[in-house]
Amino acid sequence: MDNLKVTPLRGEYEKNGGKIVEFAGYELPTQFKGILHEHETVRERAGLFDVSHMGEVLVKGKDAEKFVNYLLTNDVKTLKNGDVIYSFMCYPNGGVVDDLLAYKFSEDYYYLVVNASNKEKDFKWMLDNKGNFEITIEDISDSVAQLALQGPKAQEVLQKLTQLNLSEIGFFQFKDDIDICNKKVLISRTGYTGEDGFEIYAKPEDVVVLWREILKAGENEGVEPIGLGARDTLRFEATLPLYGNEMDETITPLEMGFGFFVKLNKENFIGKNVLIKQKENGVTRKLVGYELIDRGIGRHGYIVIKDNEEIGHVTTGYMSPTLNKTIGFALIDAKYAALGTEIFIKVRNKELKAMVVNKKFYSKKTQK
Template sequence: MDAIKSTPLRGEYEKYGAKVIDFAGYELPIQFKGILEEHKAVREKAGLFDVSHMGEITIKGRDAEEFVDHLLTNDIKSLKENDVVYTFMCNYKGGVVDDLLVYKYSKEYYYLVVNASNKDKDFKWMVSNKKNYDIDIKDISETVAQLAIQGPNAEEILQKLTSTDLSEIKFFKFKDGVEIKGKKALVSRTGYTGEDGFEIYLDPKDAAYVWEEILEGGKELGAEPIGLGARDTLRFEATLPLYGNEMDEEVTPLEMTFGFFVKIDKGDFIGRDVLVKQKAEGVTRKLVGFELLDKNIPRHGYPVVKDGVEIGHVTTGYKSPTLGKTIGLALVDAKYASMDTEFNVKIRNKEYKAIVINKRFYQKKTKSK
């Protein structure tokens, strides 16, 4: 069994009262003050996350653009320098190997941010598909720490610590070489919470210093440390998928109804043939949003039932802290994916009524920059 890892911020957790768990092989905070309080802090003011467990992989070389475009579902060739894009990496069956962010430095240099639980698998997948492309693939995860500050006050808080005009870093853009209290960082503006915010990639030895500076400098504007618990409720309300819940190697992006990130017409890429067929014929199952009308909480994996027949399963479910009602996402037979369709969720051998609703549960108050 592999030894559990820790991030460069591990020493900061107890200082802020963190409850620590094992997540993706790392010691990480599930909560500090409490999930509901932290969720509210991000929605209303600002929260700081340690996401140093995420994986970073660079792809450099003459054929970098051709390779990355072949590897991923989104249109990589349309990116400009300093663009960031969300995309899927599929297997040859169209299933999702991982979902990730791609940062374009140039046609010969791409920076990929992958899920912590998948980084070793992802790296092997990339190397196995390298073939004759003139590229160099490197897993640089151990040399990078990552913080994320999210919430309506995120820009104002971070701006106090840098001379770089953060308003110039637009949504899904990045800038390298940004100085934050004298420490160099790559800063992007994407987010995994449904709010405005920034990701900060920096040298691990600088991570604790910058973490402290953000929390101290942002205290008056409500900056709080946030754990994995609130990270999950926040991303769920914003209908942002989680690998292992909404997707895996047996689920395609089209079944997830995330076809926007699959550019069929861009040319060949891994998994394209299956996805073209699915698009033409229609998918047999779909990811839907639902509201549980009875009192209980639907959890990942719970069966979804219609007229006594299992038609799918819950991928994520919570009592939404923002909306105050019990909602979920479920992968169900496409016949039952229409709005207002009623079905039951089976919780400990008892069925509870649910109804299909728009899965865009939450719309952020702050506009994309």
């Protein structure tokens, strides 16, 4: 794994038994004690993730809000200071550049959090579309480390380390300049697991202390470090998409069934005209959930068949640790997307029977 980047927590992985893999150009832990165990830890207690590989971009200036609203499909003008919004960033053809979170400090100050594998591409896309907007765009990814504490015990554990009443941070809100273990951090409440939890943005030189102190504070509550493997199974059960699986430059948010995050009635944004036409004409393919009836697992890229014809492909597939069912997402011809439709997943040389089901597989126990 030569020439790969590392986060400030690289040394902590091995201390906790982490198995290291390459991901998005980084050395990151795929698991510590095992994916199933870590999945259950987050669902039942709380788990700590190193997500320092994510990208962070500052947009500042007189036209910051106008620019961000032009860039994104969602409407950031609905935000108050201290709010966070989830959105897609699209190409003119409606395909997805990336999905991201936008943090509003003020009308002239936004903080965008993008996927690790896309951060260079995303930053270039922002610069290429700056136009005449009066703004500055700064990639600060290398000066930010990020932890995510996720699970029903997350607030109880983190509350031990800060004077801030964490109940004051609502879902998709944040507070900046907060003291944790004598370190100044930004804390938000969004999450990528389907559970309640917090993101902690800190200086790289502070994050090792924070990692250790959170694990120590959560020892009696069963808090443990969590790797990429469980991160993927958790997000999948909670119907949270992954770039490169459920979305890419060829798949639109409407085909994914995420039209809620596309505000076609707001002022112009990149991809709007194509998405309006797609909404009016109806999508020709849809992202669906499926449950395998036959024994086996459909993986990303496996072909979906109906009446001996290829109708799409699997985007994500797993044996769900929480539901104990073999389920997945598939992007298929829209005419076969009705709930209860029988389809087949081609696994090696076999066609395994499956049924289209609601893709909202899991709802979190803790609502905020």
